[in-house]
Amino acid sequence: MATAQAKAQTIEITYREAVREAIRDALKRDDRVFLMGEDVGRYGGCYAVSKGLLAEFGPERIRDTPLSESGFTGAGIGAAMAGMRPIVELMTVNFSLLALDQILNTAATVRHMSGNQFGAPVVIRMATGAGRQLAAQHSHSLEGWYAHIPGIKVLAPATLDDARGMLWTALQDPDPVLIFENVMLYNMTGKLAADAGPVDIDKAVVRRAGKDISLVTYGGSLWKTLQAADALAAEGIDAEVIDLRSLRPLDDATVMASVSKTRRAVIVDEGWRTGSLAAEICTRIVEQAFWELDAPVGRVCSEEVPIPYPRHLEEAAIPQAPKIIAAAKAALGRA
Amino acid sequence: MSAAADKPRLSRAHVLDLLKQMIRIRRFEDKCAELYTREKIRGFLHLYDGEEAVAVGVIPVLEKRDRVVATYREHGHALVRGVPMTAVLAEMYGRLEGCSRGRGGSMHLFDHASNFYGGNAIVGGGLPLAAGLALADRMRGEPVVTACFFGEGAVAEGEFHESLNLAALWGLPVLFVCENNLYAMGTALALSESETDIQRKAACYRIQAEAVDGMDVVAVEAAGRRAVHAVRETGKPYFLECRTYRLRAHSMFDAQLYRDKAEVEAWRLKEPIVRFQGWLEANRMIHADDLVRIEAEIAAEIAEAVAFAESGTWEPLDQLTRFTYADKAA
Ligand SMILES: Cc1ncc(C[n+]2csc(CCOP(=O)(O)OP(=O)(O)O)c2C)c(N)n1
Numbered sequence: 001m002a003t004a005q006a007k008a009q010t011i012e013i014t015y016r017e018a019v020r021e022a023i024r025d026a027l028k029r030d031d032r033v034f035l036m037g038e039d040v041g042r043y044g045g046c047y048a049v050s051k052g053l054l055a056e057f058g059p060e061r062i063r064d065t066p067l068s069e070s071g072f073t074g075a076g077i078g079a080a081m082a083g084m085r086p087i088v089e090l091m092t093v094n095f096s097l098l099a100l101d102q103i104l105n106t107a108a109t110v111r112h113m114s115g116n117q118f119g120a121p122v123v124i125r126m127a128t129g130a131g132r133q134l135a136a137q138h139s140h141s142l143e144g145w146y147a148h149i150p151g152i153k154v155l156a157p158a159t160l161d162d163a164r165g166m167l168w169t170a171l172q173d174p175d176p177v178l179i180f181e182n183v184m185l186y187n188m189t190g191k192l193a194a195d196a197g198p199v200d201i202d203k204a205v206v207r208r209a210g211k212d213i214s215l216v217t218y219g220g221s222l223w224k225t226l227q228a229a230d231a232l233a234a235e236g237i238d239a240e241v242i243d244l245r246s247l248r249p250l251d252d253a254t255v256m257a258s259v260s261k262t263r264r265a266v267i268v269d270e271g272w273r274t275g276s277l278a279a280e281i282c283t284r285i286v287e288q289a290f291w292e293l294d295a296p297v298g299r300v301c302s303e304e305v306p307i308p309y310p311r312h313l314e315e316a317a318i319p320q321a322p323k324i325i326a327a328a329k330a331a332l333g334r335a
Numbered sequence: 336m337s338a339a340a341d342k343p344r345l346s347r348a349h350v351l352d353l354l355k356q357m358i359r360i361r362r363f364e365d366k367c368a369e370l371y372t373r374e375k376i377r378g379f380l381h382l383y384d385g386e387e388a389v390a391v392g393v394i395p396v397l398e399k400r401d402r403v404v405a406t407y408r409e410h411g412h413a414l415v416r417g418v419p420m421t422a423v424l425a426e427m428y429g430r431l432e433g434c435s436r437g438r439g440g441s442m443h444l445f446d447h448a449s450n451f452y453g454g455n456a457i458v459g460g461g462l463p464l465a466a467g468l469a470l471a472d473r474m475r476g477e478p479v480v481t482a483c484f485f486g487e488g489a490v491a492e493g494e495f496h497e498s499l500n501l502a503a504l505w506g507l508p509v510l511f512v513c514e515n516n517l518y519a520m521g522t523a524l525a526l527s528e529s530e531t532d533i534q535r536k537a538a539c540y541r542i543q544a545e546a547v548d549g550m551d552v553v554a555v556e557a558a559g560r561r562a563v564h565a566v567r568e569t570g571k572p573y574f575l576e577c578r579t580y581r582l583r584a585h586s587m588f589d590a591q592l593y594r595d596k597a598e599v600e601a602w603r604l605k606e607p608i609v610r611f612q613g614w615l616e617a618n619r620m621i622h623a624d625d626l627v628r629i630e631a632e633i634a635a636e637i638a639e640a641v642a643f644a645e646s647g648t649w650e651p652l653d654q655l656t657r658f659t660y661a662d663k664a665a
Binding site: 083114116119 | 402433434435436437438439443445446447452453454455457460462463464465466467468469470471472474475493494497498500501504656657658659660661
């Protein structure tokens with residue numbers, strides 16, 4: 001993937017704006033694309049992602065929905081099956097549970113169950129993750145649950161390039177794609193190539209090359225992991241950081257290549273530890289690269305509690321750089 | 336279309352066709368029940384015995400471009416819509432030649448050629464899908480009707496209410512057809528709904544609604560014609576409640592502890608085939624040899640379907656996971 005720096009013209013942009021640009025671009029490029037969800041229009045999106053789009057594209061294509069997660073998600077799936085390319089926005093992953101029936105029982109099954117006669121090329125975006133003191137019904141990270149489901153693809157854009165570029169590629173996919181946007185990233189500012197465009201949606205990427213340990217992560221945890229890697233570097237530990245980008249399918253090859261080189265791995269995942277995506281990645285490393293390992297695979301996950309409201313407890317509940325540093329050192333026997 | 340188009344055309348050819356379609360479903364499903372006891376068909380099998388007038392009354396009124404969404408009790412809908420009996424039975428056998436490559440079975444009949452969108456075994460799950468199909472048509476300005484069939488049990492689901500609201504709010508061309516057979520598995524309507532007059536629920540969403548005797552194929556067809564016509568003319572949803580009765584068990588695993596045999600027997604006397612046939616005989620619109628011919632044609636079609644399913648092949652094991660996602664473009 002081309003990095004922003006490699007391009008001549010760059011613009012200063014937030015993650016939120018990058019997602020908005022991606023939606024705007026898709027709406028312009030393809031008549032079949034429309035955005036639907038709760039408060040995406042007049043309110044501008046609960047995380048202000050779609051602000052301004054209603055004025056530009058009108059209420060048919062920036063479609064405010066009632067509070068009917070199952071109903072409008074199913075409607076998006078149906079519209080996709082009938083040839084449209086809807087982008088369904090769910091306010092948060094916690095609310096997506098009310099639409100889980102349609103996502104799992106219809107979108108994910110219909111191609112196989114119909115013997116390939118029907119597919120549902122819908123894109124479903126939602127916010128995920130903790131950090132805004134929104135407590136136990138707005139802050140969970142359930143993307144790992146979705147990654148359990150055959151028939152859908154699951155993306156976690158962590159960078160501006162991916163926020164800008166994954167959507168179009170997802171819309172070209174003949175199958176349902178879920179995009180998880182970590183709430184702590186929306187305000188992240190950085191430089192993006194003025195002509196940034198579509199990116200692949202099936203490869204993990206090495207965000208920081210290193211030789212001593214592989215830190216495997218995705219989404220909001222990427223930046224904490226990079227921070228941890230910097231701190232480790234100051235102590236002479238050269239960590240490699242892998243951004244999974246796609247949680248389903250998982251790019252095993254990139255992970256195994258890294259682990260085979262560094263011989264040590266820690267997985268950083270904002271989901272709860274038990275039955276987590278981190279558990280899946282750990283298992284794959286053990287299955288595919290066991291003989292390359294010099295140490296047990298480590299995990300930094302969320303604590304097994306509903307995400308609490310007070311800042312100190314919320315911070316303690318989810319992965320943070322100090323925990324990542326400690327886990328990396330433990331894997332290196334330098335605790 | 337003029338108002339005259341809403342009136343059923345009770346020509347001899349037409350009434351014979353209505354009768355034949357109902358008998359065709361009944362005989363086919365009788366065969367399915369037999370094949371089930373012989374373990375040719377496995378899994379869940381939900382029969383439509385007693386309810387045939389609904390699919391036969393409504394579906395032929397639709398045009399080819401229209402769409403159909405059904406439930407797990409959908410053999411009749413598929414047959415009337417034009418999914419070949421051979422492909423339906425092969426599907427129930429789990430054969431590759433089935434209308435869903437054998438991957439769906441009885442509950443998941445799909446057919447792209449006839450815009451038949453399943454075969455949904457989640458009670459209420461088809462309603463949002465129907466709203467979405469209709470949304471696509473509405474956004475493109477295409478005068479297509481999506482007919483969505485569901486049982487009265489689905490009325491208690493949130494997806495029912497969400498979908499009716501969406502359809503009314505956005506003006507979606509959906510014909511909601513509630514097949515009210517009075518029981519959701521073993522739960523009688525009065526035990527699950529505070530308001531048992533189902534069609535009234537549509538009124539809360541400002542959807543035009545009517546209830547019809549679902550055991551009277553002529554009445555269903557007339558109502559279906561009105562309904563489809565209204566949806567196509569207005570582009571808005573319409574709600575048709577067909578009052579009917581399931582004469583057989585819910586599925587093949589049902590001891591029917593929840594209702595009296597006498598109740599079932601009483602409904603048997605009102606069932607749609609006997610009733611329509613009697614009416615045709617009384618009005619001298621049918622001859623004995625018509626019935627002989629109809630039965631013979633159906634028997635031949637069923638025999639052909641059985642032979643087709645029996646000689647079908649199994650999906651090769653190496654295809655197990657294929658079509659979980661689309662094949663990668665070459
Ligand atoms: C969401 C959901 N809950 C429960 C079931 C189990 N179930 C299958 S059929 C059925 C009864 C549905 O009754 P109704 O909608 O009236 O349709 P009918 O079977 O009478 O045609 C139930 C409870 C299911 N398939 N889906």
